[in-house]
Amino acid sequence: MSPDPLRLDDFLFRVYYQKGYSTWLSLLQQATKDPDIPSDNLQVEHLFPQHPYFPVGIELDSTGLQIANSKWVPGEGSCDLPPFEQPFRILAHVASPTRLFTSTKSPLPASSWFKKSENHLTVLVLAWAYALSARWAEIFSQALPLVYTDSQAEWLATRPCDNIEAVVDIGNVNDDAARWWAAVLSPGQGWNSSMACGRYRFISPWSTTLESSPTIQLFSAARSKTPSHQCCSSFERAVQYISDYCTLHSAHDQNRVAFATTLMLPLANYDRISVLLPVPQMCTPPPTSSLSAESTEEPIYGPDIRQFDRLLTLSCNPLGVKSILGSIFYEPGILCNSCGPWLQGTATVLQSGMIQDLDILTRMFSLRSPHLSFLWLGANIAGLHKGFLRGCGGLLGLNRIDIHEASWTGTLISFIQDHVPQQPENTTSISRRHEFTLAFLTQGIARYRYPPIFPYSPLGLTAVEDLDLDVRLHTTCQSGHGLKFSKITWHCAGGKKEVHEAATLTTITRPPSRAKPSATHLVDYSGLDPGRDVSEQVTRNIFTWMREMDGFPVSERNIYKHDWLDYGDSDSDDRNCAERDGGSTVGCDLSVTVSGWISGVVTARCNSL
Incomplete structure (x- = not known):
């Protein structure tokens, strides 16, 4: 029997659960010994010095919305991949106190x-x-x-x-x-x-x-x-x-x-x-x-x-604040199909009775991401931690990826912020993590113009001949590619516009956790539950984001047919999923694909032309 291409077996599920549990138990043990936040982490005058700010005279539209335009540079060097824009929408008001x-x-x-x-x-x-x-x-x-x-x-x-x-x-x-x-x-x-x-x-x-x-x-x-x-x-x-x-x-x-x-x-x-x-x-x-x-x-x-x-x-940007607060629960080395058990292990520690007070919880969060100490101190006192800690869903979040606040505060919130290195000329495949990031940076079709709603990266490799044309053209660019904020344009009264240029912005990286809790603590497996694995929805979302418009390569047929993606396995599905000798296929519904091609929103794969 061939191994499951997505679902972890029982052994690996426990391994990733233990990783999450051990990471946060180690933070708890450190915080218990030293619950005080270093004073340097609470210096307001130096907090997020490159964050843009509202200019005096900024104006909202008739519905109370400000839609600023941000510009992003997807790489450096001689590559001809152009900058692209992203809207920054903000409601700088509330309806009730x-x-x-x-x-x-x-x-x-x-x-x-x-x-x-x-x-x-x-x-x-x-x-x-x-x-x-x-x-x-x-x-x-x-x-x-x-x-x-x-x-x-x-x-x-x-x-x-x-x-x-x-x-x-x-x-x-x-x-x-x-x-x-x-x-x-x-x-x-x-x-x-x-x-x-x-x-x-x-x-x-x-x-x-x-x-x-x-x-x-x-x-x-x-x-x-x-x-x-x-x-x-x-x-x-x-x-x-x-x-x-x-x-x-x-x-x-x-x-x-x-x-x-x-x-x-x-x-x-x-x-x-x-x-x-x-x-x-x-x-x-x-x-x-x-x-x-x-x-x-x-x-x-x-x-x-x-x-x-x-x-x-x-x-004024509560969703952005929530995005960067929630970043502490994201682990860059964890993939989409293994984030569920990792978050279950995390939740078991955070919901346990071992955390005696808010000071220890705040110190744990400070140790995890020191540059967010000030915000998490205020969030915990205001009681906002409760929404995050209600379970894996709260730790994961939904549509909580704000690349603007992530860039402005130097916070790592998604694999989409990864730098994609230059690939060798003779390479035959690249990681899906880099493929999906390049798809966003090239902004090829409408779906790719916004990042996936979950932070965890896809697993596996994609053959070069199966890459979208836009992606394939930029795999070997010198210096590689990465997401870099350039400037934002605010709309002010009288039709005026004010532009804030970016200084040098550095994303604070978090190395893969190698935390080892005290040997006196055994792993508590009471929170382990494969039946409530959020990895399924995260995996389905990331592959749907990338593959739904242009279809799955033949080499990914076992993923396409997997019950997590829920595309079905009927004969009609097989007929609509034409496979080619070149190793690529268009979408599962031919009418959808043709319609998308006619309207100009489908980027065909190289070997599907």
Whole structure:
């Protein structure tokens, strides 16, 4: 009996399960010994320095959509393969605010950030939500000025002496700052940031509505009520108030964590997740000398406002954020037909009771991809990890390949980012991994103009005579081929266009894992289940993406007939799958193939002409 061309046997299924399990168990053991994230990984001012940013004056269309055009270079040297464009679609707004909760009755995940005696996390998340929205209103041409609502936080006349819950001391502030804090910490919505696009009205992606139990109250030694001042604070003033508050309470570390969490609010809104945060807590009054002091420190994003705008732009793209967050579960050395057991082993560790708190989980993710530490810290605090960890489907994701964010953040998310090396002149075959990547880079037919929706590469080799013509012509190009971002063109008000050119971008590679957990831990096979193998859908998708329009070569007949691809094996199928001596065949349905050829979307194989 011939071996199955796609499905792993029981032994190999266990081997790949064990690889996934061992990889993540090793990360768990390292994180348990050292759960602290290195401070260098949390430096906002140097995060993703090549990420494009919205230009001031950018304009959305009448439906609220921005469709920018990005240009990509598929190789270097003398090859005549031209650059190609990809649309970058982004909805930089939401329809309803993200719900935030604080409650002494709701259990929070175990984390040092939730248990600090001086907890300013919620205060600063709410403050950064306003600051991001204020900058958003400055950037987008259709955005309206921010307005305060009638909802305001209450003031305490005297400061309690003991351990204080839900009472926020803002120091001796001026009227503008007092009114701002009353809006930012109010129940419900204390401010509104919106835009008008045609007949539609949208709100800022960081708009929130707060439900707090107990209700957050304000205290200032200089006042006991909110001033009548109604003019909303600018972005610059909001950032200054945040800096002053952090100086007052020595909360600079929590400020970075809060900013990371706030950047995740658009994704929480997209996933319809309500964010649970700790009740503010302050044990000791701030020093009298700092009550009226204005901070002279630089903002956490540094002196360049463009760095803030980069992170704002990233945050506005929840699908892109989800794409790069999910990249940590992608293993480049795993093929499409073996990703299922690898993910099952991964899920067994991540869903086990061995991970005691969010700090260890965050450290595991940091060890896996250090450059994503800051984003994963915010995502875990916002509770977004739960969607990923619900099972293999969450780890794998669906249509989660965003090559724009992958390139801009230097993140490896798919085999389609692989460099395809120059093949020898006398080569008789190339790997399907390189063949499929070249098919995308040559942009031959409509199907290839977007990457496959799953990240794992196909298995096996393809004979040179069976390659699509576009692919075959570029297998021996000097320097090979690879996906390189070149520039993006934004559409601005008045028909203007603004182009951001790319600097040198480097994709951070992750070598194949060779992690070896402690010998004292045996592999837990409770999560192993060949009957729920996601490898089938991943394999079917990648081969359908590549072969559906132009058909399978005769040499791939055993794959074409495999039950995973579900093309059937009836006599009518055989008649419609004409095989040629040259080793190639057009699609299984002749009428579909002819129709595709007539409409000019089928790229014939060399030996099918």
